Amino acid sequence: MKIMDRLHGGKALLAVLQTSLFCVCASYGGDSYAASTALPPKDENGLVKAEGYQLVKAHCSACHSPSLIVQNHMRRERWLETIRWMQATQKLWPLGEAEPAILDYLETWYGPKTQYRRPPLPEALMPPKTQ
Structure with missing residues (x-):
């Protein structure tokens, strides 16, 4: 049971980190290149x-x-x-x-x-x- 709790906690932490990284990259200008160059x-x-x-x-x-x-x-x-x-x-x-x-x-x-x-x-x- 403790192992399952750890795994679920790890998944939650991973989701939080992914969301944070997305927000930082978006505010850093992650899509600015794509938006400024129409191919x-x-x-x-x-x-x-x-x-x-x-x-x-x-x-x-x-x-x-x-x-x-x-x-x-x-x-x-x-x-x-x-x-x-x-x-x-x-x-x-x-x-x-x-x-x-x-x-x-x-x-x-x-x-x-x-x-x-x-x-x-x-x-x-x-x-x-x-x-």
């Missing part, structure tokens, strides 16, 4: 529907799932290296005049991340530092 719509695979979308969908989705694009965030140079690797080893055809537009799209929408899902927690919410 273009995405297709059913998560690709951003913006200039270059049709080229990327036509060339890239012919061989692999668009999720491979969505889950990667690389610099333009790294996207180009990846394209060259696919051309050398995976039988990707030359992209010709479409290549700069494809790289522009990839760099714009799937470049290195500069924002993450939320801002860092305030120092007051961090666990104590151990030495």
Whole structure:
């Protein structure tokens, strides 16, 4: 019986902590980034529907799932290296005049991340530092 009381007490404490953390993050501006940046719509695979979308969908989705694009965030140079690797080893055809537009799209929408899902927690919410 005592163990069950402890478990229920732990669940209550966890609920209080989660609620407190939510309130602090919300007041810290947790949704301010999302509200201030309106992104273009995405297709059913998560690709951003913006200039270059049709080229990327036509060339890239012919061989692999668009999720491979969505889950990667690389610099333009790294996207180009990846394209060259696919051309050398995976039988990707030359992209010709479409290549700069494809790289522009990839760099714009799937470049290195500069924002993450939320801002860092305030120092007051961090666990104590151990030495």
